[in-house]
Amino acid sequence: MAKLTTNQTSTIPVKVGNILIGGDSPVIVQSMTNTDTADVEKTVAQVKQLAAAGSELVRITVNSEEAAAAVPIIREKLDQLGCDVPLVGDFHFNGHKLLAKYPACAKALAKYRINPGNVGRGKKRDLQFTQMIEFARQYNKPVRIGVNWGSLDQTVLARLLDENAKLPSPLDVKEVMREAVIVSALESAEKAEQIGLPADHIILSCKMSDVQDLIAVYQSLAERSKYALHLGLTEAGMGSKGIVGSTAALAVLLQQGIGDTIRISLTPEPGAPRTEEVIVAQEILQTMGFRSFTPMVIACPGCGRTTSDYFQKLAQQIQSYLRKMMPVWRKEYPGVETMQVAVMGCVVNGPGESKHANIGISLPGTGEVPVAPIYEDGKKTVTLKGDHIAEEFQDLVDKYVQSHY
Numbered sequence: 001m002a003k004l005t006t007n008q009t010s011t012i013p014v015k016v017g018n019i020l021i022g023g024d025s026p027v028i029v030q031s032m033t034n035t036d037t038a039d040v041e042k043t044v045a046q047v048k049q050l051a052a053a054g055s056e057l058v059r060i061t062v063n064s065e066e067a068a069a070a071v072p073i074i075r076e077k078l079d080q081l082g083c084d085v086p087l088v089g090d091f092h093f094n095g096h097k098l099l100a101k102y103p104a105c106a107k108a109l110a111k112y113r114i115n116p117g118n119v120g121r122g123k124k125r126d127l128q129f130t131q132m133i134e135f136a137r138q139y140n141k142p143v144r145i146g147v148n149w150g151s152l153d154q155t156v157l158a159r160l161l162d163e164n165a166k167l168p169s170p171l172d173v174k175e176v177m178r179e180a181v182i183v184s185a186l187e188s189a190e191k192a193e194q195i196g197l198p199a200d201h202i203i204l205s206c207k208m209s210d211v212q213d214l215i216a217v218y219q220s221l222a223e224r225s226k227y228a229l230h231l232g233l234t235e236a237g238m239g240s241k242g243i244v245g246s247t248a249a250l251a252v253l254l255q256q257g258i259g260d261t262i263r264i265s266l267t268p269e270p271g272a273p274r275t276e277e278v279i280v281a282q283e284i285l286q287t288m289g290f291r292s293f294t295p296m297v298i299a300c301p302g303c304g305r306t307t308s309d310y311f312q313k314l315a316q317q318i319q320s321y322l323r324k325m326m327p328v329w330r331k332e333y334p335g336v337e338t339m340q341v342a343v344m345g346c347v348v349n350g351p352g353e354s355k356h357a358n359i360g361i362s363l364p365g366t367g368e369v370p371v372a373p374i375y376e377d378g379k380k381t382v383t384l385k386g387d388h389i390a391e392e393f394q395d396l397v398d399k400y401v402q403s404h405y
Contacts, residue, residue, distance in 0.1 A: 010023070010226065011023060011226055011227060011228045011229065011260055012199050012200050012202075012226050012227060012228060013025060013200060013228065014142050014200055014201060014202070014203055014228045015142070015200075016057060016086050016088075016110050016111045016142055017057075017084075017085075017086030017110035017111075018084060018086065019056055019057060019086055021203060021228050021260045021261055022203075022228030022229075022260040023228075025260070026290070026291050027254065027259055027260060027261065027262060027285055027290055027291065028056045028057060028260065028261040028262075029054060029055055029056050029057075029261070029262060029263075029278060029281040029282055029285070030055055030056060030057035030058065030059065030088070030230075030261050030262070030263050030281075031050045031055040031057075031058055031059070031263060031274065031275075031277050031278050031281075032058065032059040032060070032061075032090070032263065033046045033047060033050070033058065033059070033060050033061070033274070034046075034268070034274060036067070037060050037061050037062060037063075037066075037067035037070055037071065037074070038064065038066035038067045038069075038070050039070075040070050040073050040074055040077065043060060043070070043074050044074055044077045044078060044081070046274060047060070047074070047078060047083065047085065047087070048078065048081060048083050049273065049274065049275060050085075050274060050275060050278055051083050051085040052327060053275035053278040053279060054278050054279075054282050054293055054294075055085065055275075055278045056085065056086075057085065057086050057088055057110075057111070057261065058085050058086070058087055058088065059087075059088040059089075059090050059113060059263075060074070060087055060088070060089065060090065061090050062089040062090060062091055062095070062098060062105065062109075063090075063091075063092065063093075063094070064098075065098065065101065065102070067098075068098040068099075068101070068102040068105040069102060069105070071087070071089065071102070071104070071105040071108050071109060072104040072105060072107070072108040074087070074108075075087060075108040075109075086110030086111065087108065087109050087110055088109065088110060088111040088112070088113055088144070089105070089109040089111070089112050089113065090113045091112060091113060091114055091115075091132065092115055092118040092119075092151075093118055093119075093120075095112070095114065095119070095128075095132050096119070096120075096128040096131040096132050096135075099112075099131075099132060099135040100131070100135070106135055106138075106139050106141070107139055109141065110141070110142075111141060111142045111143065111144060111203075112132065112135075112136055112141055112142075112143050112144070113143070113144045113146050114129070114132055114133075114143055114144070114145055114146065114188075115146050115147065115148060115151055116129065116145060116147060116153050116184050116185075116188040117147065117148065117151040117152050117153040117154075117184065118151050119132065125153075125155075126191075129188070129191065130191075130195055133191075133192045133195045133196075133197050134195065134196075136197055136201065137195070137196050137197055140201075141201070142200075142201040142202065142203060143192065143197060143201060143202060143203070144202075144203040144204070144205060144230055145185055145188045145189055145192065145202065145203070145204050145205070146204075146205045146207065146230070147181050147184045147185045147188075147204075147205065147206045147207065148207045148234055149177065149181050149206075149207065149208050149209070149213075149234075150207075150209070150234065150235070152177070152180060152181060152184060153180075153184045156180050156183055156184045156187070157176075157177065157180040160176050160179055160180045160183065161173075161176055164176050174213075178208075178213060178216055178217050178220075179220075181206045181208070181217055182206060182217055182220055182221050182224070185204045185205070185206050185221065186204075186221075186224060186225060189202050189204060189225070189227055199226075199227065202227050202228070203227065203228045203229070203230055203260070203261070204221065204225065204227045204228070204229055204230070205229065205230035205231070205232065206218065206221055207232055207233070207234035208233070208234060209233065209234050209235045209236070211233065211245055211248050211249040214231075214233055214249045214253075215249055215252050215253060218231065218253050218258050218259070219253070219256070219258065222256075222258045228260040228261075229258060229259055229260050229261075230259075230260065230261045230262070230263070231249075231250055231253055231254075231258070231259040231261070231262045231263075232246070232250075232262060232263040232264065232265055233245055233246045233249045233250070233264075233265060234265055235265060236264065236265045236266055236267075237266070237267055238266065238267040238268075238269065239266075239269065242264070242265070242266040242267060243264070243266065243280050246264045246265070246266075246280065246284075247280075247284055250262055250264075250284055251284065251288060254284070254285075254288060254290065255288065262281050262284070262285070263277070263281065264277040264278075264280045264281045264284075265277065266280065279323075282294070292337040292338045293326075293337055294322055294323055294326045294337055295322045295326075295336060295337065295338075295339035295340065295341055295358075296339075296340050296341070297315055297318055297319040297322065297340075297341050297342075297343060298340060298341070298342040298343070298344075298353055298356075298357055298360070299311065299312075299315035299342070299343045299344065299345075300344050300345050300346075300349060300350075300353070302345055303346075304366070305345070305346040305348060305365040305366055306345035306346050306365050306366065307366045308366070310345075310363060311343055311344065311345035311363045312345075313390075314343050314361070314363070314389075314390050314393070315343040317390060317394070318341060318343055318393070318394065318397065321394060321397075322341070322397075329401060329405075333401055333402070333405035334405065335405050336401055336405045339358045339359075339400075339401070339404075339405075340356075340357040340358050341357055341358065341359055341360065341397060342354045342356070342357035342359075342360030342361065342362075342375075343360070343361055343363070344360065344361065344362045344363060345363050345365055346362075346363070346364070346365025346366075346368065347362065347364075347365060347368055348365075350362030350363065350365075351373065351375070354373070354374075354375040355375050355378045355379075356378075357375070358376070358377060358400065358404070359374070359375070359376050359377075359396065359397060359400045360374070360375045361373075361374055361375075361384070361389075361393050362375070363389070370385060371383050371384070371385045372384045372385065372389050372393075374393065374396060376396075376400060382396070
C-alpha cells in the first residue's frame, strides 16, 4: 500500500500555477467564492480569507463581461497582498466569448473549468468547446472538464438511453445516467486531446449529489482513465447533512486512492464565513492520515463524570487558538501541523489520552480533586490549579511549540 501522505493512484500530474495536482502529490484542497466577481474588493477579500484558511486553489465565477474584466485586477490586488493562491475560472454558456474578448482574464487565471453540458447546444457545442480548448492551448492553461449530473449533456444521455433500450436486458435508468456522466467526461477529454491539449493539462470531475452514485461513478472513472481527478459531492447541503454526506463519499474514494483534489460544497449558514468548507476538507484529509494542516485537539465527549462544561470550553478555546496561530506557526515552526493536543475531562481516560498526545491536560471531573496535571511527550510535567488554568495551559502550548518545532 502506498504511503498515506500522498495520493495512492497513478494519475497524470497537472501543474496549476504553483500547485502540482496528481501523480504522487498530496491531495489538494480547493474552494469557491460566492461573491459577484465583478465586485473586486469583496472577491479579493473572500479569496484571501479562503487562502488564509488553507484553500490551495480558489475558483471564481466568470459569467459576464464585468466579471471577466475584473479577473486581472483581482489577480493583481491579490499579488500585492502577498496572496499567490491560483485562481480557477468557472465558465458556463458564454466562456468562449469571454476568453476571446478578455485576453487579460484568460492569462490571469491559472486554470479553466469547463462544463461540457453547458458549452453550447446542437452544432454550436463542438465549436464552442473547441474554442475554449484552443484558448487553453494558446495560454498554456490546464482545464478541468467538470461534468455535473444536474447539467448533463443531454445528447450523450439520449444516445446511451437509445443504445440501452436495444439491449436484450436493458440496464436501470440510474445506471445509464451514471454511465452518461462518465462518458461525457471521457469523450470530452479525448476531444480536448485531439484538439491539442496534452493529457497533463486535463483534470476530470463527475459531480453527483448522491453518495452511492458518486462512489460508483468515480470508481469506474478511475479504472477507465489516468487523468487527475477532482472529487466533490455536488449540492451537498447545509450543516451536518452536507458535512456527513461529503465525508461519507470522499472517505471511501480517498481510502481507495481515488482523488487528487477535493472540494466540500457546503451551503453556508446565513452570515457564516465561507471558510467552513475548507476546514471540513482539511479535517477529512487529516483525520484519515493523508495530510496535516493544523494541530489536532483530542477531547472527550463528556459524560456523567463531567457535569461541568469547563473542559468543553477549553477544548473549543484551544482549537480556535491553534487555527488562529497556524498562519504564523506554519512559517516559523515547520511540522507544528502534526502536533496533537489533548483536552480531557476526568480521570478515567484523561491521563492516558494526555500521555498519548504531544501535550495534554487532564481536567478534574465531578467530585475529583480540583487539579489539572499536564503531560508533555508522555511525561507529567506540571499540575495546574486555581482560576487561570485555561490561560496557563495555552501558555504551555505556546512554549511547547517554540521548544519542539
